[in-house]
Amino acid sequence: MNASTVGHWIDGAEVPGDSGRTADVFDPATGKVARQVAMAGPAEIERAVASAAAAFPGWRDTSLSRRTRVLFAFRELLDAATDELAEIITAEHGKVVSDAQGEVARGLEVAEFACGIGHLLKGGYTENASTGVDVHSIRQPLGPVAVISPFNFPAMVPLWFVPIAIAAGNTVVLKPSEKDPSAALLLARLWQRAGLPDGVFTVLQGDKEAVDGLLDHKSIKAVSFVGSTPVAQYVHQRAGAAGKRVQALGGAKNHMVVLPDADLELTADAAVNAGFGSAGERCMAISVVVAVGAVADPLVAAIAERARGLRTGDGRRGCDMGPLVTGAHRDKVADYVAAGERAGAKLVVDGREVVPDADGSGFFLGPTLLDHVTPEMSVYTDEIFGPVLSVVRVDSYAEALDLVNANRYGNGTAIFTGDGAAARRFENEVEVGMVGVNVPIPVPVAHYSFGGWRDSLFGDTHAYGTEGVHFFTRGKVVTSRWPDGTRHGLDLGFPRND
Ligand code: NAD
Secondary structure, eight states: OOOOEEOEEETTEEEOOOSSOEEEEEETTTTEEEEEEEOOOHHHHHHHHHHHHHHHHHHHTSOHHHHHHHHHHHHHHHHHTHHHHHHHHHHHHOOOHHHHHHHHHHHHHHHHHHTTHHHHTOOOEEEEEETTEEEEEEEEEOSEEEEEOOSSOTTHHHHHHHHHHHHTTOEEEEEOOTTSOHHHHHHHHHHHHTTOOTTSEEEOOOSHHHHHHHHHOTTOOEEEEESOHHHHHHHHHHHHHTTOEEEEEOOOOEEEEEOTTSOHHHHHHHHHHHHHGGGGOOTTOEEEEEEEGGGHHHHHHHHHHHHHTOOBBOGGGTOSBOOOSOHHHHHHHHHHHHHHHHTTOEEEEOGGGOOOBOSSOOOOOOOEEEESOOTTSHHHHSOOOSSEEEEEEESSHHHHHHHHHHSSEESEEEEEOSOHHHHHHHHHHOOOSEEEESOSOOOOOTTSOBOOEETTEESSOOBSHHHHHHHTEEEEEEEEEOOOSOOOOOOOSOOOOO
């Protein structure tokens, strides 16, 4: 076992923890403990927040052009570090290297968007709103903010928030997932090399104790959380009760509706890519295919053929699909497969029998396809977060739509069809935050915003794009008059504009 311990990043340097608590970090492809991660206690939480609070006044007053220069430098460094970052992600998360590179690329988009912060922060100005009176609006940063991220995107999800928060003049404390903590430290080093002053970006490693410390701390002004729905609900409630601005993105169960006129080859490819990519550990993964009418039999056959051809193994070996993140999670997903079979679903491809291309005893489960799944089965109701694709058969578009809209989650969905009018109707009628038309994982580009409906998001504001800029800033409106020698005398009435 490698005894190295991943530390925190405070005041511009990696610091070891002094709480006495650490956790194992695994290499999921071999099943071995690769290193430890420090788990913050009260002293480290205080130190991290104090550093972010001390850095805020100077960063807030740093000119927009200087802040933008740091953003541009960070963008360049991040781009150049893509392979290094991807290797770190694969070693701790398990996803295949090309997938890890893809997540960095999507995070990079947000850094690029944040380079335009000068334009994004522009306010409005109205001359002569009343006689001799002008009005203008400005947006100001909030202060130190917390970002709490999940294991499944150790680079991309922090990058959804951090560049915009920093560009807007805030300081950030990032609490990454304890399962894959190292990517955050590389991001910290890149920010430093880009010229970001110490304390503007802090990494606090840990678990619930670190999260609770941030949620309760009076100096933290806003919280962006991404993770499972029960924790998102908890974070939303607790941070809200502490008077903070909060956006908490939760879990998902994404449906792909397939109409009888869909292009079968394209649809089967999309279902496999979106169902089994990253071993299904994506909040925008497709986990339910809703097959309408006669398309079901040929579609299931086409998906099964492709799923059987996938190579599962160590993400560093050019495989299609890597392991799950921990042994416990792999076992939980396998239990869902067994429960689905017991409840009457037809097991078409059984990933539990996979022989992975890997050394050691990694946390592997191969692509799994269940047909004839019905809405009361746990394999349908629960977010499984693994490489398990369920097919629900329905008779009509209306039945498919009702199914999607009745689900507790509303993160992403897709429709596959050759009929523009049907797609347009779906786009209008479906109650889900992100919709794809013949696109299975409709993660919005950085100048739109990311967010689900219902139990997939708590709070009002979506992530990144202009909604992200709004989340990390507060509006202020200034009404001003400059003396020009005229006097209007006393008038105690409520001011009217004329
Ligand atoms: P998780 O909820 O277990 O953990 C998320 C973060 O919360 C981590 O930093 C973790 O340390 C912390 N945490 C865990 N339990 C906590 C508790 N009881 N109190 C306080 N903090 C706690 O989620 P995960 O397993 O890391 O990530 C997978 C989940 O994230 C899935 O449900 C997935 O759908 C969701 N996710 C959602 C989105 C989205 O945009 N909606 C994106 C990515 C992942």
